[in-house]
Amino acid sequence: MARMKFLCDAERCIECNGCVTACKNENEVPWGISRRRVVTIADGVIGKEKSLSVACMHCSDAPCMAVCPVDCFYRTDEGVVLHDKDVCIGCGYCSYACPFGAPQFPQEGAFGMRGKMDKCTFCAGGPEEDGSQAEFEKYGRNRLAEGKLPLCAEMCSTKALLAGDAAEVANIFRERVVRRGGSGADTSGWNTAYGKGSMDADMKAAETGGAK
Amino acid sequence: MTRPFIPCLRSAAAALLATLAITAVPAVAADAPPANVAAEAIGAGLVQPGNNADAFRDARRGQDQSITFAAPADRVLIQSEGEAWRQMRNGPITEYGGWALVVVFLGLVVFYAIRGEIKLEDKRTGKLMERFKFIERLAHWSLASTFVILALTGICMLFGKHLLLPLIGHTAFGYLAWAAKNVHNFIGPLFFISVVLMVVLFLRDNVWQAIDALWIRKAGGLLSGEHVPSHRFNFGEKTWFWLGVVFLGLMVGGTGLILDFPLFGQTRQDMQLAHMLHSGGAMLFVALSLAHIYIGTIGMEGALDGMKTGYVDETWAREHHEYWYREARGERIPDNAPRPGHKPSTVH
Numbered sequence: 001m002a003r004m005k006f007l008c009d010a011e012r013c014i015e016c017n018g019c020v021t022a023c024k025n026e027n028e029v030p031w032g033i034s035r036r037r038v039v040t041i042a043d044g045v046i047g048k049e050k051s052l053s054v055a056c057m058h059c060s061d062a063p064c065m066a067v068c069p070v071d072c073f074y075r076t077d078e079g080v081v082l083h084d085k086d087v088c089i090g091c092g093y094c095s096y097a098c099p100f101g102a103p104q105f106p107q108e109g110a111f112g113m114r115g116k117m118d119k120c121t122f123c124a125g126g127p128e129e130d131g132s133q134a135e136f137e138k139y140g141r142n143r144l145a146e147g148k149l150p151l152c153a154e155m156c157s158t159k160a161l162l163a164g165d166a167a168e169v170a171n172i173f174r175e176r177v178v179r180r181g182g183s184g185a186d187t188s189g190w191n192t193a194y195g196k197g198s199m200d201a202d203m204k205a206a207e208t209g210g211a212k
Numbered sequence: 213m214t215r216p217f218i219p220c221l222r223s224a225a226a227a228l229l230a231t232l233a234i235t236a237v238p239a240v241a242a243d244a245p246p247a248n249v250a251a252e253a254i255g256a257g258l259v260q261p262g263n264n265a266d267a268f269r270d271a272r273r274g275q276d277q278s279i280t281f282a283a284p285a286d287r288v289l290i291q292s293e294g295e296a297w298r299q300m301r302n303g304p305i306t307e308y309g310g311w312a313l314v315v316v317f318l319g320l321v322v323f324y325a326i327r328g329e330i331k332l333e334d335k336r337t338g339k340l341m342e343r344f345k346f347i348e349r350l351a352h353w354s355l356a357s358t359f360v361i362l363a364l365t366g367i368c369m370l371f372g373k374h375l376l377l378p379l380i381g382h383t384a385f386g387y388l389a390w391a392a393k394n395v396h397n398f399i400g401p402l403f404f405i406s407v408v409l410m411v412v413l414f415l416r417d418n419v420w421q422a423i424d425a426l427w428i429r430k431a432g433g434l435l436s437g438e439h440v441p442s443h444r445f446n447f448g449e450k451t452w453f454w455l456g457v458v459f460l461g462l463m464v465g466g467t468g469l470i471l472d473f474p475l476f477g478q479t480r481q482d483m484q485l486a487h488m489l490h491s492g493g494a495m496l497f498v499a500l501s502l503a504h505i506y507i508g509t510i511g512m513e514g515a516l517d518g519m520k521t522g523y524v525d526e527t528w529a530r531e532h533h534e535y536w537y538r539e540a541r542g543e544r545i546p547d548n549a550p551r552p553g554h555k556p557s558t559v560h
Contacts, residue, residue, distance in 0.1 A: 010264050054289065063294055070385060084382070087382050092483070095480065096484050096487065097294045099292060099294050112474045188264070189290065
């Protein structure tokens, strides 16, 4: 079984926000929620400026899952971290724990009361029946069930944002790194999301056929 | 969407600096040999085409991230503090907090088995003394009732996943926890108001007095059964007031308000810190409250009367708060009064 991953190539991302727009449109994300954002570090500093598209990284050891007081998260066979909005109570703990700012909450009622958490699903929907209207309304499109990859990556104009099987994604990135002559130690977020020495470890995991 | 003023200013400054850098570079390059420039640049970790490791290492440390986003929470690429919060919350706060409750509870069971109820030694006189005014009882019971609700719902949030969820399943527990969260969030502010009222009303009589030293020396006579004289409140009660109501009450209540109203630009780090103080303090508060509830109900004969009706029997007052009893009868107790006998005697 594949191990699904995102990877954003900072040498290619041009901060066009096409991925953000694609995500919002495909999943009909509610107002005030941004499942994906483009972050620019060292903005305006010549030679140092880097942009990255960030969303849920579907961690191997997901902090959101660990701290959720109602255990509403689950991991699919493909390594995608999803959650059940019927169980979520909107406590906000996942957003305290997440390194990537992925969990988002619509404000529901007065005094900043949170509604159900919403986050990137790797375009894999939720616990409802695949492709059902109920699933779409709560979680957005289930593209994975249709054999398609997340739309953010599919629409990326420079192919900076890659999504898919860890082995495929890592191979594409490795080829790019070899061509550029760099060290390849710049897969931002992978160490945080998948543990130390992520590239090799995950290549191995992908080859032996399983996520932790 | 309008950009906030300060980030605007910052990007303007960055643009200005960038312009300066562009104009300055050719001049420097002309002076120094090119090889040196390259060597220096490698030393500074700048030249290595395509290697962004330095940039991301800085970002991970929270440095050098001029990120243009409206929400404060989104101004970092990787929020490393979340992991520390997770370790604290899932580790010590859950484990030690849970054990604190169990240990205190079992301790009280053992204490009750050995010591039993602390009975009045003499017969009740039937004459009553006013111990708590109506407003004092109102403050106490409003604090007590909100405390119990908050403790139960809070415990549900922290331990329910481990204890209740396996029994009743995700859906039922989801509804229960949702109700618990909302009750917790709406009762919270009432608790804070009760704490403040309680502090104001009880502050004066909880100031430490000379006689408290005796109570400490004799450990309150809890084990020996000896009655140690005190003014209106003894040192045990004062400790519960200062440590429980004042320190833990204000801390847990205050951090609770920070968590309850995320409308004032709190960052995720603020929330993590507030949450650790809140849940850690609350576990200690609940553990200590078990002892308070014990001694105020089944642990001591006549103790509940005062808070229930506002009046206590004179015998109870004489045995447990001798100085308060004598003062109420018009005697004057000097601060450095010699330790009196157990039966009331006339000082003058």
